Amino acid sequence: MTARLQTVILTGMSGAGKSVAMQALEDVGFFCVDNLPPALMPRLLDMAEHASGSLNKVAFACDLRGGALFEPLLLTVEELRQRKDMDTMLVFLDANEATLVRRYKESRRRHPLSPGSRLPESIQQERTVLAAVRRAADIVIDTSDMATGTLKQELTRRFHAHAARMPVHVVSFGFKYGVPLDADMIFDVRFLPNPHYVDELRPFTGEDQPVYDYVMQWPATQQFVSKAEDMLDFLLPEYHREGKSHLVVGVGCTGGKHRSVAIAKHIANHLRQTADVELTHRDRGREG
Structure with missing residues (x-):
């Protein structure tokens, strides 16, 4: 392989814009996989390195929907960062409580931690669980005041060499x-x-x-x-x-x-x- 494999692991608060972010990464040439258990990421990246063609940019999205399967995320990120054949970045999407509540109300979707709890309580619980992941992130993007297009533009600027064209x-x-x-x-x-x-x-x-x-x-x-x-x-x-x-x-x-x-x-x-x-x-x- 002549070029290092560019790997982006996208996580963060539920409702902070991961679906939009994955669309943006796909638009700039990333092979995107949503909700993959972190333990399987190294195996898929090994397959990507040996794949024919030009598969040189891979993005994963994962969050607390994976339950116990999400727990090895930081260990997996550290393992991938040690590899000399790829560049790995952990991106954390965040938003304030008022924005997350509003987005959930508008989408009418249930928070992954909501059974038995009110929405603000679920958001606070998720924030506590993800605190260590947020600290370990290479990039933290607060989407509270971002329109969909603004978030796409921000990710395009960061991860596409020809973002201006x-x-x-x-x-x-x-x-x-x-x-x-x-x-x-x-x-x-x-x-x-x-x-x-x-x-x-x-x-x-x-x-x-x-x-x-x-x-x-x-x-x-x-x-x-x-x-x-x-x-x-x-x-x-x-x-x-x-x-x-x-x-x-x-x-x-x-x-x-x-x-x-x-x-x-x-x-x-x-x-x-x-x-x-x-x-x-x-x-x-x-x-x-």
């Missing part, structure tokens, strides 16, 4: 074949002059220079792409700040062969300055 998928398409179901926003470029009606351009696509130049030559095109790219430059950091993990931008014309392909190409090239961009021409080779 948001993944964006730009897809061109033809409206007559339907709008992409996963698109977050759609730009309709059917108002632009159509190369389909220029005989010498009809066989080509927006990827070909003659068609691209034809589409881009019009003042309306220049004004449109300027406004569209300016809006995307504003929106991307705002979406990222709110915890959105990726963005799908659709650019549509009638058949998805000429105008949408050229405009999508232009937008994708612009966004590559600040984002990790994938460009797809869904209907470029489709006829009929």
Whole structure:
């Protein structure tokens, strides 16, 4: 194995945001396992090291739901910290009592220690049990005043080397074949002059220079792409700040062969300055 295995063990108070945190870690490439007994973590990590492919980031979430199986957590963490083939971090999510009570009331879920106890008493009992784990944590994150997006952003910042660059998928398409179901926003470029009606351009696509130049030559095109790219430059950091993990931008014309392909190409090239961009021409080779 050429790189050290990055291992994150996520624990903390029930209701402090472990589910959201695991989603954030999964979004930045971690293989995530929830509620695994700590004693089994070394065995799974051994399997990960010998797995084919690029499994080099693993995250575990565990808490008092495991009952007696949770007790070896600190011993397991210490064992993993001694291993020279991996980097291990224990992350503890916390929140104040008022926030935890409110979240449980909103979710209508039962606290894992609640049978026979009122919610505040269960929270205090859990805090006492987890005190030593909290002290041993490499990172403690208080989520009391954090929105979901803020917590995702914080974990992305800490555990993703390219946190500042948001993944964006730009897809061109033809409206007559339907709008992409996963698109977050759609730009309709059917108002632009159509190369389909220029005989010498009809066989080509927006990827070909003659068609691209034809589409881009019009003042309306220049004004449109300027406004569209300016809006995307504003929106991307705002979406990222709110915890959105990726963005799908659709650019549509009638058949998805000429105008949408050229405009999508232009937008994708612009966004590559600040984002990790994938460009797809869904209907470029489709006829009929």
